Amino acid sequence: MLNRLFAVASKEIRQLRRDRLTFGMIVGIPLMQMLLFGYAINFDVRGIKATVFDEAQTSLSRALIADMQATGVVRVVSHSASSAEMNRRMNAGEVSIAVHIPRDFERRRLETDRPMAQILIDGSQPSLENLAQGLSGTPLPARPGIYRPAAHRFEIRTQYNPEKRTAVQIVPALIGVILSMTMMMFTAVAIVRERERGNLELLITTPVRSIELMIGKLLPYVFIGLIQTSLVLALGTVLFAVPVQGSLLALYVAALIFIAATLSLGLMISTIAQTQTQAFQMSLFLLLPSILLSGFVFPFDGMPVPARWIAQVLPLTHFVALIRGIVLRAAPLSDLQVPLYKLLGLTAVVLLIVMARFRKRLD
Amino acid sequence: MESGYAITARGLTRSFGKHIAVDHVDLQIPRAQIYGFLGPNGSGKSTTIRMLCGLLRPTSGECEVLGHPVPRDSELLRREIGYMTQRFSLWEDLTVAENLEFMAQIFGLSRSARTERIRQRLQHYRLEEMRAQRADTLSGGQKQRLALAAATLHEPRLLLLDEPTSAVDPQNRRDFWESLFELVAGGTTILVSTHYMDEAERCHGIAILDRGKLVAEGSPRALMDSIDADVLEIEAADTRAARHAIGGLDYVRSVAQLGTRLHALLDKNVADTVDKVRRQLAEQGIEARVEKVRASLEDVFVAATGFNSDRDTPAAGKAA
Numbered sequence: 001m002l003n004r005l006f007a008v009a010s011k012e013i014r015q016l017r018r019d020r021l022t023f024g025m026i027v028g029i030p031l032m033q034m035l036l037f038g039y040a041i042n043f044d045v046r047g048i049k050a051t052v053f054d055e056a057q058t059s060l061s062r063a064l065i066a067d068m069q070a071t072g073v074v075r076v077v078s079h080s081a082s083s084a085e086m087n088r089r090m091n092a093g094e095v096s097i098a099v100h101i102p103r104d105f106e107r108r109r110l111e112t113d114r115p116m117a118q119i120l121i122d123g124s125q126p127s128l129e130n131l132a133q134g135l136s137g138t139p140l141p142a143r144p145g146i147y148r149p150a151a152h153r154f155e156i157r158t159q160y161n162p163e164k165r166t167a168v169q170i171v172p173a174l175i176g177v178i179l180s181m182t183m184m185m186f187t188a189v190a191i192v193r194e195r196e197r198g199n200l201e202l203l204i205t206t207p208v209r210s211i212e213l214m215i216g217k218l219l220p221y222v223f224i225g226l227i228q229t230s231l232v233l234a235l236g237t238v239l240f241a242v243p244v245q246g247s248l249l250a251l252y253v254a255a256l257i258f259i260a261a262t263l264s265l266g267l268m269i270s271t272i273a274q275t276q277t278q279a280f281q282m283s284l285f286l287l288l289p290s291i292l293l294s295g296f297v298f299p300f301d302g303m304p305v306p307a308r309w310i311a312q313v314l315p316l317t318h319f320v321a322l323i324r325g326i327v328l329r330a331a332p333l334s335d336l337q338v339p340l341y342k343l344l345g346l347t348a349v350v351l352l353i354v355m356a357r358f359r360k361r362l363d
Numbered sequence: 364m365e366s367g368y369a370i371t372a373r374g375l376t377r378s379f380g381k382h383i384a385v386d387h388v389d390l391q392i393p394r395a396q397i398y399g400f401l402g403p404n405g406s407g408k409s410t411t412i413r414m415l416c417g418l419l420r421p422t423s424g425e426c427e428v429l430g431h432p433v434p435r436d437s438e439l440l441r442r443e444i445g446y447m448t449q450r451f452s453l454w455e456d457l458t459v460a461e462n463l464e465f466m467a468q469i470f471g472l473s474r475s476a477r478t479e480r481i482r483q484r485l486q487h488y489r490l491e492e493m494r495a496q497r498a499d500t501l502s503g504g505q506k507q508r509l510a511l512a513a514a515t516l517h518e519p520r521l522l523l524l525d526e527p528t529s530a531v532d533p534q535n536r537r538d539f540w541e542s543l544f545e546l547v548a549g550g551t552t553i554l555v556s557t558h559y560m561d562e563a564e565r566c567h568g569i570a571i572l573d574r575g576k577l578v579a580e581g582s583p584r585a586l587m588d589s590i591d592a593d594v595l596e597i598e599a600a601d602t603r604a605a606r607h608a609i610g611g612l613d614y615v616r617s618v619a620q621l622g623t624r625l626h627a628l629l630d631k632n633v634a635d636t637v638d639k640v641r642r643q644l645a646e647q648g649i650e651a652r653v654e655k656v657r658a659s660l661e662d663v664f665v666a667a668t669g670f671n672s673d674r675d676t677p678a679a680g681k682a683a
Contacts, residue, residue, distance in 0.1 A: 004471065010392055015456050199452050201418065204418055205441065208469050361434075
């Protein structure tokens with residue numbers, strides 16, 4: 001039993017070593033994703049281009065604009081002379097934000113029932129809404145005798161990520177995204193390729209058992225998955241200074257379970273897909289909702305109920321919860337039992353489906 | 364309790380949807396012989412072989428291979444059979460030696476047995492020089508020798524070969540058949556499917572398959588002797604005219620041209636066919652020599668598959 005399993009695994013490693021492209025992707029995909037997500041994705045938006053239509057032209061209105069600029073969130077690139085011009089600039093895509101300070105700005109300032117000024121945002125772009133909310137809270141400039149800035153009602157402290165860096169939120173969960181991408185695709189394609197080339201037909205007539213074939217083929221990918229996990233963690237620490245607060249053991253336990261889950265998904269795809277192209281498309285089909293619904297990008301709790309149901313059956317959702325808990329909040333596994341058991345349960349269900357479908361027969 | 368036959372099948376049937384690929388085939392294949400399946404593409408040869416080694420489940424009917432009821436006990440059968448697929452199905456990105464090593468491991472050979480067996484197979488099938496070469500760089504003949512070496516590593520009692528020579532030149536085909544006879548001399552039973560007449564003629568027994576049905580069975584000699592038709596050879600200067608003259612006669616069941624001669628199969632139940640054909644040709648003013656000859660296996664094949672000339676007929680061995 002172990003001999004045949006070992007034979008299948010070592011054959012698979014041999015073939016992997018010769019397949020330069022796949023071998024390159026094992027390192028290349030994490031590296032590329034890391035740089036892409038780590039540097040390009042930034043929820044902490046800064047330097048948004050803005051235009052200002054200042055009808056009041058008082059020292060206070062100018063100071064207000066200067067303070068908005070000083071936050072670094074907006075960059076005033078033009079001044080508009082009319083509402084029409086302001087709208088035209090936004091329409092043309094020159095600016096994403098427009099600030100309109102009305103003529104009676106000074107009088108409105110003293111009233112409490114009317115807003116003092118208006119911020120227009122380009123709703124066709126994501127994430128600007130929150131930004132505008134933040135901007136609207138810009139306090140009036142402090143001027144002795146004129147205005148005393150009111151104290152904030154709430155003080156906000158961002159736990160676990162005091163500098164509010166996106167990389168800290170992204171990198172740990174990125175381990176899950178990269179594993180989903182590579183594990184699922186590689187295994188599904190590797191098995192379907194053997195079917196396409198007729199290898200499987202030959203193997204079926206030998207004494208090798210399905211379980212030996214399955215585990216033997218997956219074993220090398222478990223190691224690849226662990227290597228990728230370590231690679232992303234190391235890069236995250238070196239390039240983006242992502243701290244690993246929790247225990248490494250817990251982290252690798254979670255990673256192993258997740259690798260098992262994605263490999264089983266890959267196996268399941270391989271039992272359905274007839275060609276490598278189909279296997280590829282099916283893994284993409286699973287990957288996209290995983291990335292969007294897992295909480296990797298958007299907060300899980302903010303999603304509509306049906307989306308959350310779908311997210312529950314995606315292993316990545318639970319892994320993201322686990323890994324963020326372990327890496328950023330230093331939570332022990334005993335505090336993360338809910339996602340842990342859900343992940344284990346999903347893996348078991350997928351494996352049962354695979355066992356039922358993976359037969360040593362052609363029909 | 365094992366019977367004297369390596370393979371027995373009763374009413375073996377397999378359909379894919381509405382299409383019946385194999386239709387109530389009965390087989391009794393003796394041990395230590397080469398038994399051939401002869402038939403055009405799509406006649407059910409591969410499907411039958413796949414059912415016999417448990418790759419496909421029969422829709423109905425039953426079969427017993429080396430005493431094991433299949434597909435129920437097909438796992439028990441695995442160690443005792445060697446299977447060569449139509450297409451090269453070892454790993455092209457592994458070397459010759461690696462492929463053999465892997466197959467030997469899969470068949471559970473011990474380390475020492477593996478080394479010895481692989482060394483012996485490499486030598487016997489003239490693959491020593493290519494041992495470190497990747498399989499995708501081998502020629503058709505070399506690939507096929509490698510496949511046979513792999514299929515015989517565990518010394519199976521039954522070899523199932525599905526069109527093993529379709530990608531091989533005539534010289535390599537002859538060598539391949541020599542290897543098969545060596546294996547049979549050692550007690551192995553071989554079931555081989557082919558669409559080459561000369562290969563079929565080398566078998567101890569053959570079954571002719573046509574559209575899923577077994578239409579003739581026996582030794583090639585017996586089949587040729589008992590053909591249900593008179594075989595005439597007509598030599599004429601104008602073969603086209605001669606063919607035209609006799610083609611429409613109701614007792615002429617098939618005419619084929621072989622160079623300057625015509626080869627005709629005639630209804631055996633009609634008396635004096637030779638004289639009738641001679642008279643017919645003379646009436647049309649065609650000079651020809653008409654002679655009754657022994658049936659070839661191709662004649663048997665044409666007679667058995669219903670004289671349907673516009674379907675694919677197997678290639679004549681000499682032409683390959």
